[in-house]
Amino acid sequence: DIQMTQSPSALSASIGDRVTITCRASQSINTWLAWYQQKAGKAPKLLIYKASNLENGVPTRFSGSGSGTEFTLTISSLQPDDFATYYCQQYSDFSTFGQGTKVEV
Amino acid sequence: QVQLVQSGAEVKSPGSSVKLSCQVSGDTFSTYATSWVRQAPGQGLEWMGGIVPVFGKADSAQKFQDRVTITADEATSTVFMELTSLRSEDTAIYFCTRGGGKSWYLFWGQGTLITVSS
Numbered sequence: 001d002i003q004m005t006q007s008p009s010a011l012s013a014s015i016g017d018r019v020t021i022t023c024r025a026s027q028s029i030n031t032w033l034a035w036y037q038q039k040a041g042k043a044p045k046l047l048i049y050k051a052s053n054l055e056n057g058v059p060t061r062f063s064g065s066g067s068g069t070e071f072t073l074t075i076s077s078l079q080p081d082d083f084a085t086y087y088c089q090q091y092s093d094f095s096t097f098g099q100g101t102k103v104e105v
Numbered sequence: 106q107v108q109l110v111q112s113g114a115e116v117k118s119p120g121s122s123v124k125l126s127c128q129v130s131g132d133t134f135s136t137y138a139t140s141w142v143r144q145a146p147g148q149g150l151e152w153m154g155g156i157v158p159v160f161g162k163a164d165s166a167q168k169f170q171d172r173v174t175i176t177a178d179e180a181t182s183t184v185f186m187e188l189t190s191l192r193s194e195d196t197a198i199y200f201c202t203r204g205g206g207k208s209w210y211l212f213w214g215q216g217t218l219i220t221v222s223s
Contacts, residue, residue, distance in 0.1 A: 036150075
C-alpha cells in the first residue's frame with residue numbers, strides 16, 4: 001500500500017492567515033492526489049483533484065500543488081468556514097488517505 | 106444531481122456480520138464505480154473496496170479482503186457491503202461514494218454508524 005503522511009496533524013490559525021498543509025507519499029504518485037475538507041459529523045467535501053485542479057464551486061483561496069511524492073494544500077486567507085479537518089488522498093494505486101490535519105482557532 | 110442514500114445505523118455483536126446498502130440516483134449506476142470508505146471515531150478515512158456493477162467484480166483493500174463482500178443490484182441501483190467477523194475496531198461511520206479505488210470522490214452518502222459492542 002502507498003502510505004500518505006500529512007503534516008502538521010493540527011495547527012492553530014487566525015482569520016486571514018495563510019495556511020499550508022503538506023502531504024507526502026511513500027512512493028511516486030505522479031499527480032494522482034486529491035484534497036478534502038471534513039467537518040464533524042459530515043461526509044468529506046472534495047476541494048482539489050489531480051493535485052492542483054479546483055473542484056467547481058470551491059473558493060479560489062484554496063489551491064493545491066506538487067507532484068511525485070510531495071504535495072501542498074494552501075488556503076491563502078483563512079475564513080471562518082475553513083476551520084475543519086483536511087485530508088489528502090492518493091489514487092495512483094488503491095486509494096489511501098493521510099491521517100488528517102485539524103485547522104483550529 | 107447525484108445522490109447516495111445509505112441504510113440506517115446498527116448495533117452489532119462481536120463475531121456477527123453487517124450488510125449495508127447505498128442507493129444511487131442521478132447518474133449511470135451500472136457503468137460507474139461505487140466505493141465504501143470508513144472512519145473510526147476520531148480517526149481518518151479508510152478505503153475498503155469498490156465495484157463497477159456492469160463488471161460485477163469488486164476490488165477491496167488487502168486489509169479487508171477476507172471479510173468484506175461488495176455487491177450491486179442494477180434493478181434498484183443499490184450497492185451493498187457486507188463485513189463479517191465484526192470486532193470492536195470495526196465501530197465506525199461507513200460512507201459510500203461514487204468512484205473506484207483509483208478515483209477521487211465527489212459524491213458521498215450521508216454515512217452509516219455501525220457500533221460493535223457486546
